[in-house]
Amino acid sequence: MAKTEYPDNVTADDVATAAGVSRWTVNRAFKKDASISPKTRAKVMTAAEALGYVPDLSAAALASARSNLVALLVDDFANPHKLVMLERLTRALRSRGWDTLLVNTLDRDDTTPALLNASQRRVDATILIGIQFNDDVLNAAHGARRFKKLIIFARTSLNPDTISIAVDDEAATREIAQYVIDRGYRRPLYIAGPHTVSAHLLRKETFAAAWQDRFGHAPESVSVPRYDPLLSAQITQATLRARKPGNMPDVIVCENDALALGVMDTIRHEFGLKVPDDIAVVGFDDVPQAASPNYRLTTYRQPLTEMANYLVDVLESTDSTDLDRKFLGQLVIRDSA
Template identity: 40%
Template sequence: MDVSFCGGFMRRRATAKNVADAAGVSKWTVIRAFTPGASITEESKRRVLQAAAALNYSPNLLARSLATNLTHQVAVFVDDFANPQKLPFLETLTDRLQAEGLVAMLININNHFDHVRALLNADQRQVDAIIMFGTAFRSETLNDRRLGRSMPPMFVLARDSQIDGVPAVVCDAELALKEIVDHLYEKGYRRPGFMAGAPALSTALRRRHHFIDFWKQKGVDETAVISAERYSAQAGAESVRHYLQNTDAKDRVDVLMCENDILAIGALDEIRGQFGLRVPQDMAVIGFDNYELGGASVYGLSTYEQPKDEMVEVVIEMITGRLPPETVTLPGKLIVRNSA
């Protein structure tokens, strides 16, 4: 048996050979018993599992990875933790990864740990795949001389991919913004505004681009664009405050679309609380993501819901090889509440 230390006491860890001896089978039969889909008789598997339970044995995944060249680890890159909508996505993603026997390695992309360092770190740990979850990743990064020629397969989740050969799984932004603009136009709004978040991420989302284009198709050529710089309620409040303080009432937008619900919640607090404006009578507000707090009666935020479960399912299917690695866009759903 292997020897390890636990709490200052020496503990013996059962090995595959110990289980094989106890079950009266070969070591390779033990390995097959713990390998999903491996060929093994029900009787042999029963004996192995019974012996393993008696010896408190569990497979050594590190040793198995050396034999299979698979670590069953998936690196997940995230760079905007201020957006709480990330948490429901991460919950669903990690749940599905674990159901497949995979473990998520969460990597925080920030000023001290950029994409190149993150890629190097993930490659050194020999992860099986990399999911870039809402990160502002550029194709030029792959040209960095420090990166090897053979990187783990990469996937973009919840953003358009800007990299050739790297597939994205994303909510259909064009369809979403068409539904939003159609709804707002039918309600009689004619002076639209758009609040964008972090510049690099905003470009990848393309929501502003489609919002402006669809209004032009309706004959509305001018769309006010407000920059929030980052995705947070505080940034949304600051941005709309600056806009309202510097824009005459007669020139203000009659509907403000925010790039996500967190910006919209901050904007709503400022519009109502600090400026005393009525929503939607004086200014309507609509967000994107269907963050749970936005549905509370105090906000009543109209929004657009991304198909989170379906998006995660598709990226898992690609990682496991059950679907080909190609960009997939999925439709979401317009959620109409009191704010617009």
């Protein structure tokens, strides 16, 4: 008979009764900068705690125009860097009161259904950290109902309806190219990721341009259709096998670490060559494994935490004037090049 358990659901009304105020005052007590006297708030909070009350965000989202919820669309789970991004993003979001809806868009050919689904949950923004989208989808999405913000994270997009938060790929790649040239490498092979129309990484083009500027010809390149170390290993293997023994590259520059890890594995275990003595390797992202004693990969680190925090700034900002932003990262030199 003792009321040891909390009732099924405590509403603001219950707390109001307990504290001897109105329901609206209860809600004010939970709102950051509401006009309420300190002692009333204290009284309400005490009552709330005693009853085990917490505001229902679901109802709040329905009543107001905001939900403090974002959808995170991911279409690439083979790239270890995704795990790092997920960690940084969820941490930044959560620390500032935002929740994250994780949407796996791997098994659909476009993101439209996922965007639709996000709108059904009244998300305040949709964040894309993948590649599978094009301008058609974006335009459709933007024309549709209830679309607040569409953020492309860690990838540049030229679409004007989109907010892109990314590292400055061009500057980063030029720095990489300069380093490679300075170290005396002259026979590069560039391993690029999937071709995409929108949300392009300018890395391959920039590297090619830098090489062209310096030596008058573009470097060779290969494309891997997924950011997957295992696939990258296979394709690199096929590419190198097709070459004459004397015609090996002296450096392999990769669009990101996911590709670079596979490349290193192949170089060592399929060809029995040494990194960097026979072939050097450069990556991009600085995934945790890049630092392992096995890889010691030279790579480029994006300021992910800073970028994630800026993303939350964007979510909280009201004006929508040119929120795109590029960040500068840092070349991390290890043993692979």
